[in-house]
Amino acid sequence: xxxxxxxxxxxxxxxxxxxxxxxxxxxxxxxxxxxxxxxxxxxxxxxxxxxxxxxxxxxxxxxxxxxxxxxxxxxxxxxxxxxxxxxxxxxxxxxxxxxxxxxxxxxxxxxxxxxxxxxxxxxxxxxxxxxxxxxxxxxxxxxxxxxxxxxxxxxxxxxxxxxxxxxxxxxxxxxxxxxxxxxxxxxxxxxxxxxxxxxxxxxxxxxxxxxxxxxxxxxxxxxxxxxxxxxxxxxxxxxxxxxxxxxxxxxxxxxxxxxxxxxxxxxxxxxxxxxxxxxxxxxxxxxxxxxxxxxxxxxxxxxxxxxxxxxxxxxxxxxxxxxxxxxxxxxxxxxxxxxxxxxxxxxxxxxxxxxxxxxxxxxxxxxxxxxxxxxxxxxxxxxxxxxxxxxxxxxxxxxxxxxxxxxxxxxxxxxxxxxxxxxxxxxxxxxxxxxxxxxxxxxxxxxxxxxxxxxxxxxxxxxxxxxxxxxxxxxxxxxxxxxxxxxxxxxxxxxxxxxxxxxxxxxxxxxxxxxxxxxxxxxxxxxxxxxxxxxxxxxxxxxxxxxxxxxxxxxxxxxxxxxxxxxxxxxxxxxxxxxxxxxxxxxxxxxxxxxxxxxxxxxxxxxxxxxxxxxxxxxxxxxxxxxxxxxxxxxxxxxxxxxxxxxxxxxxxxxxxxxxxxxxxxxxxxxxxxxxxxxxxxxxxxxxxx
Numbered sequence: 030x031x032x033x034x035x036x037x038x039x040x041x042x043x044x045x046x047x048x049x050x051x052x053x054x055x056x057x058x059x060x061x062x063x064x065x066x067x068x069x070x071x072x073x074x075x076x077x078x079x080x081x082x083x084x085x086x087x088x089x090x091x092x093x094x095x096x097x098x099x100x101x102x103x104x105x106x107x108x109x110x111x112x113x114x115x116x117x118x119x120x121x122x123x124x125x126x127x128x129x130x131x132x133x134x135x136x137x138x139x140x141x142x143x144x145x146x147x148x149x150x151x152x153x154x155x156x157x158x159x160x161x162x163x164x165x166x167x168x169x170x171x172x173x174x175x176x177x178x179x180x181x182x183x184x185x186x187x188x189x190x191x192x193x194x195x196x197x198x199x200x201x202x203x204x205x206x207x208x209x210x211x212x213x214x215x216x217x218x219x220x221x222x223x224x225x226x227x228x229x230x231x232x233x234x235x236x237x238x239x240x241x242x243x244x245x246x247x248x249x250x251x252x253x254x255x256x257x258x259x260x261x262x263x264x265x266x267x268x269x270x271x272x273x274x275x276x277x278x279x280x281x282x283x284x285x286x287x288x289x290x291x292x293x294x295x296x297x298x299x300x301x302x303x304x305x306x307x308x309x310x311x312x313x314x315x316x317x318x319x320x321x322x323x324x325x326x327x328x329x330x331x332x333x334x335x336x337x338x339x340x341x342x343x344x345x346x347x348x349x350x351x352x353x354x355x356x357x358x359x360x361x362x363x364x365x366x367x368x369x370x371x372x373x374x375x376x377x378x379x380x381x382x383x384x385x386x387x388x389x390x391x392x393x394x395x396x397x398x399x400x401x402x403x404x405x406x407x408x409x410x411x412x413x414x415x416x417x418x419x420x421x422x423x424x425x426x427x428x429x430x431x432x433x434x435x436x437x438x439x440x441x442x443x444x445x446x447x448x449x450x451x452x453x454x455x456x457x458x459x460x461x462x463x464x465x466x467x468x469x470x471x472x473x474x475x476x477x478x479x480x481x482x483x484x485x486x487x488x489x490x491x492x493x494x495x496x497x498x499x500x501x502x503x504x505x506x507x508x509x510x511x512x513x514x515x516x517x518x519x520x521x522x523x524x525x526x527x528x529x530x531x532x533x534x535x536x537x538x539x540x541x542x543x544x545x546x547x548x549x550x551x552x553x554x555x556x557x558x559x560x561x562x563x564x565x566x567x568x569x570x571x572x573x574x575x576x577x578x579x580x581x582x583x584x585x586x587x588x589x590x591x592x593x594x595x596x597x598x599x600x601x602x603x604x605x606x607x608x609x610x611x612x613x614x615x616x617x618x619x620x621x622x623x624x625x626x627x628x629x630x631x632x633x634x635x636x637x638x639x640x641x642x643x644x645x646x647x648x649x650x651x652x653x654x655x656x657x658x659x660x661x662x663x664x665x666x667x668x669x670x671x672x673x674x675x676x677x678x679x680x681x682x683x684x685x686x687x688x689x690x691x692x693x694x695x696x697x698x699x700x701x702x703x704x705x706x707x708x709x710x711x712x713x714x715x716x717x718x719x
Contacts, residue, residue: 133200
């Protein structure tokens with residue numbers, strides 16, 4: 030039996046709190062603790078073994094750093110908002126007195142807490158010399174507190190809900206709770222001196238849901254002077270949100286050894302079952318142009334609600350699958366050269382029959398396009414050929430290895446994105462958005478629906494919902510073309526130098542378009558000739574008059590990435606190891622796909638003209654300059670005791686950003702406009718909107 034226990038602690042005293050001469054607000058509120066154990070040993074000597082490990086991690090992070098002001102004057106450098114303590118107190122007391130609703134704190138909002146538990150249990154069975162079986166169980170339970178969504182709403186605000194312009198009450202925050210159970214079985218068999226087999230089967234149960242400290246109450250944004258000022262209520266995207274995944278996978282690989290050739294033939298199938306309940310503005314969303322409008326009971330300027338036709342049936346059930354077959358040859362024409370080449374075929378499967386919505390099917394979009402939310406894309410086999418090599422070149426006291434490869438690689442789309450097609454079709458639930466200012470405030474959305482049957486249809490397909498989505502009928506899974514070339518040089522004195530270059534090109538990346546957006550009506554005059562949608566009102570922004578947003582999830586071939594890295598490492602005597610590395614990289618794409626919904630992923634982009642334009646920008650996930658350094662010292666005492674002391678340095682240039690107007694400059698209904706056409710080029714030096 031072998032047992033070990035460990036802990037990693039990062040107390041508040043280890044945090045830095047100064048940047049130059051500036052004091053970092055709440056820096057000392059961050060701390061982290063991790064505790065773990067491992068134990069293992071034989072059940073039957075040389076035959077059956079077990080291993081168990083567990084971890085508990087707790088981290089505390091600063092919550093909302095913005096504080097209200099006493100005089101209504103914002104001070105961004107000190108994280109003071111223009112929202113006054115007096116106004117917050119007035120609203121807090123008003124909600125308690127009239128509705129019995131506690132909006133939460135607004136002065137001492139506290140810290141955010143993240144915690145997780147992990148458990149791993151494994152059994153290894155040597156069932157003879159030619160058969161080995163492994164059973165493994167994993168469990169993860171995690172929870173993380175989150176601040177309220179920053180801006181998302183039917184008509185996006187210019188400022189965040191916690192910012193120099195606004196403050197959100199504490200009960201608008203929410204927490205993410207994730208639970209994972211996974212069991213995997215693996216069988217390795219040797220059938221003969223030339224044939225071996227590996228069979229892997231896995232089942233995973235994954236559940237992600239949201240919790241809130243708020244009692245049931247609509248979410249309310251209050252504006253002042255045309256921008257965000259105050260928010261309270263149940264977080265608009267959290268009510269009832271619950272995603273359950275059932276994932277099963279089986280993979281079988283057969284290896285055939287034929288002298289200088291090793292053939293690998295295999296097949297794999299993944300089943301993905303989703304049960305999803307997602308209702309944007311599920312308790313109602315209200316926006317008021319002023320605090321007085323809300324307190325005096327005036328109608329909201331913007332209203333939104335997603336409601337089910339049947340309260341007992343709010344979960345969508347979807348089933349997908351992906352199958353693949355592949356063949357590879359590893360060829361050793363000489364002792365120094367290895368060549369790998371192969372072909373993989375992958376195909377998605379859509380198992381559910383969907384309900385169409387005739388109200389959507391009658392709508393006509395650009396170039397006569399009509400949406401069909403009742404059918405899935407056609408399943409297509411995607412071929413992925415690949416080739417790679419490794420060449421060892423001896424040269425005097427040095428030796429060099431040259432390696433590289435090229436190939437197409439396909440990945441899985443988060444199928445929960447595709448869930449939007451049936452969930453927004455208006456057949457199980459309906460979304461209504463009103464911007465005409467004729468909806469009164471009611472804290473009970475069910476009563477509101479019952480009292481306004483003309484505004485809220487009671488049966489599906491009576492009218493098209495305010496937002497709907499279709500997956501392109503020719504949609505393909507994400508695929509990239511990747512290439513790399515590298516050499517490893519063993520230098521005198523045991524130095525190893527590695528230089529590597531990588532390049533990848535999108536073949537079928539994922540993007541979305543709002544196909545109900547109309548063409549611009551004019552262009553600006555002066556030095557900025559961007560397109561404009563401004564006329565007398567906002568109805569010209571959509572081809573079909575009304576609050577319809579029609580999103581098409583489709584593919585784009587634009588996007589690429591390249592990088593160059595150099596690394597030098599050396600092993601010294603007495604257990605000392607040192608490494609230094611530098612990587613330069615560039616990554617551009619059409620969209621980073623921020624968000625769980627197509628509308629969020631579309632609106633979170635920035636552009637000079639339409640967000641439908643396929644304009645390349647730097648990826649938010651790229652790190653253009655990365656410097657790594659490591660120095661470690663392993664100290665061995667006696668026969669069973671060793672210590673390792675390591676110093677690690679990581680330096681990088683991050684936090685790209687764009688210069689964006691604070692309002693809807695071009696009138697397309699989105700506050701996502703770059704400052705100028707020149708900025709669209711300069712944006713390549715920075716990141717998209719943060």
